[in-house]
Amino acid sequence: MRLKLWRESEAVLFTLPALIPLLIFWLGPLGYIVYLSFTDWDFMSPDKLFVGLDNYSYLLTNSEFYRSLKVTLLFGLGSVIPTIVGGLALAMLMNSRIKSSGIFRTLLFSPWVTPTVAVSIAWSWIFEPEVGLANLMLGWAGVSPIGWLRDADWALVAVLIVTLWKSIGWAMVFYLVALRNLPSDLLEAASIDGANSWDKFRSITLPLISPTTFFLSIILTIQSLQAYDQINVMTQGGPAGSTRTLLYMYYQSAFESFNVGEASSIAVVIILICVLLSGVSFLLGRRLVHY
Amino acid sequence: MIRYLLLAVIALGTAFPFYWMVISGFKTNDEIWQFPPTFWPETFLWSNYVDAWHAAPFARYILNSTGVALAICLFQIVNSSMMAYALTHMKFRLKGVLTSLILVGYMIPSTAVYLPSYLVLSELNLLDSYTGLIVSNCVSVFSIFLIRQAFMQVSHELVEAGQLDGASHFRILWTIITPLVRSSFAVMVLITFIEQYNNYFWPMLITKDPDLQLVSAGLRSFFVEGGAYGLAWPQILAASAFTIAPLLILFLFTQKTIMQSVNITAGVNKN
Numbered sequence: 001m002r003l004k005l006w007r008e009s010e011a012v013l014f015t016l017p018a019l020i021p022l023l024i025f026w027l028g029p030l031g032y033i034v035y036l037s038f039t040d041w042d043f044m045s046p047d048k049l050f051v052g053l054d055n056y057s058y059l060l061t062n063s064e065f066y067r068s069l070k071v072t073l074l075f076g077l078g079s080v081i082p083t084i085v086g087g088l089a090l091a092m093l094m095n096s097r098i099k100s101s102g103i104f105r106t107l108l109f110s111p112w113v114t115p116t117v118a119v120s121i122a123w124s125w126i127f128e129p130e131v132g133l134a135n136l137m138l139g140w141a142g143v144s145p146i147g148w149l150r151d152a153d154w155a156l157v158a159v160l161i162v163t164l165w166k167s168i169g170w171a172m173v174f175y176l177v178a179l180r181n182l183p184s185d186l187l188e189a190a191s192i193d194g195a196n197s198w199d200k201f202r203s204i205t206l207p208l209i210s211p212t213t214f215f216l217s218i219i220l221t222i223q224s225l226q227a228y229d230q231i232n233v234m235t236q237g238g239p240a241g242s243t244r245t246l247l248y249m250y251y252q253s254a255f256e257s258f259n260v261g262e263a264s265s266i267a268v269v270i271i272l273i274c275v276l277l278s279g280v281s282f283l284l285g286r287r288l289v290h291y
Numbered sequence: 292m293i294r295y296l297l298l299a300v301i302a303l304g305t306a307f308p309f310y311w312m313v314i315s316g317f318k319t320n321d322e323i324w325q326f327p328p329t330f331w332p333e334t335f336l337w338s339n340y341v342d343a344w345h346a347a348p349f350a351r352y353i354l355n356s357t358g359v360a361l362a363i364c365l366f367q368i369v370n371s372s373m374m375a376y377a378l379t380h381m382k383f384r385l386k387g388v389l390t391s392l393i394l395v396g397y398m399i400p401s402t403a404v405y406l407p408s409y410l411v412l413s414e415l416n417l418l419d420s421y422t423g424l425i426v427s428n429c430v431s432v433f434s435i436f437l438i439r440q441a442f443m444q445v446s447h448e449l450v451e452a453g454q455l456d457g458a459s460h461f462r463i464l465w466t467i468i469t470p471l472v473r474s475s476f477a478v479m480v481l482i483t484f485i486e487q488y489n490n491y492f493w494p495m496l497i498t499k500d501p502d503l504q505l506v507s508a509g510l511r512s513f514f515v516e517g518g519a520y521g522l523a524w525p526q527i528l529a530a531s532a533f534t535i536a537p538l539l540i541l542f543l544f545t546q547k548t549i550m551q552s553v554n555i556t557a558g559v560n561k562n
Binding site: 007008010011012014015017018019021022024025026027028029030032033036090093094101103104105106107108109110111113114115116117118119121122123125126130131133136139165169173174177215218222225226228229232233247250251254255260263264267270271274275278 | 294297298299301302303305306308309311312315323324325326327328369370371373374376377378381382383384385386389392395396398399400401402403404405406407408410411426427429430432435460485488489491492496506507508510511514524527528531532534535538539541542543546549550553554556
């Protein structure tokens, strides 16, 4: 009995160095933010006023909130889907033992390693409307110049381009690993049976790499909900709110308008979206993913 | 052959923004505002790089970031390996709960709790200090994952053999298991270092003192204030270039290890 108790407490001892910070900086704040979302507070006044569901009802009648929700959705779809498709396409291109593929991999992966703030500054220069590289290239293709970051119709596209530039090479490396692990005898057998490349891709490769696709789509979705650096450097949510995601709106209402209650309710919405998506993906994963 | 060309074009296109950043940093102010832009500067103005380096304390910023990132790595090595050891080689009641807690932690974006974490740090009087920055980042669910993944590969018999010899769990962890999974620790340290060196949002929120700023925040304030929002583009691009340089060099030397992280993380979803 005593031995058992000792074993138990020793295990607790081993988990504490990680558990204490997790409780203080993650689990605690998670509970705290739910509480804050029911209050009205400005960081300064000594009391936090309990207002019940007011913040939520305000949020749900606020057109800015719906706009941000829409931007978040567009940003999510616009970053996750092209990253997955692009990453897979690049991995397929690279899979057939190409000469110097190591160099290609290095070049394609390098954006992921570099600080988002620094590369976003460089991209702001590329998107400069008057003398920027982006408009020069459009000119070569005979397209008239675009205002990019200054144009509410294009700013999100510009931010997405940078986001994709950063993540496609990263996704590619995941797919390269998955493709390398494909059973070659299965693909050969299919070839002997007269299957063409598209058939093989659709009915063998795609199902077999589905765990990777599944994993990437979850991670990329969470990443898209967290995107901040490139938006802060390039557009600060503008012009006219066209790049203000929910996370950016949360940041602005907390640290620019000092509206803690409203900000917390936005954060709770973000967390709920994550919980919902993980739940859905968990169920989907069980049905659709082949291990 | 077509594949090869296509890949070459895409790979060079991906690297091009880096080239553009470095090369534009050398241009004169007149040349950078010229349209169409030049792909090779007429004269190389090395002084842009020197000016930018002195216009803001970039050496200090880079040192700040490196130091903070290394301290965070050190803490994460210790607590991730202890937690991972408990989760893989010890028996205790809360094991299942802890494992699922960490799985859920992976799903919920930490940025969403920045506001309450900020308040917690301010309660602890740790705002505007490296202690606050390091302590609040000293655990990463991702690192625990990575190390747990590696520890699961280590046979349990090895641990039992150690116990029969009378070794304590600490001893088994540091002298038997850790050396076996060195490469996973290398992956963890590199990924954590890169992530922390590049970290921007959280450090920017909690450190207001300019001397304490990390490199991303320092660069950003140079972009906004010192660079007068885009009036001194050559210097701004030069500054961006030397912010990026340490990481690109690190990446060139350690890319095999960094790419390995994919092998390990990809395994996460199978458990």
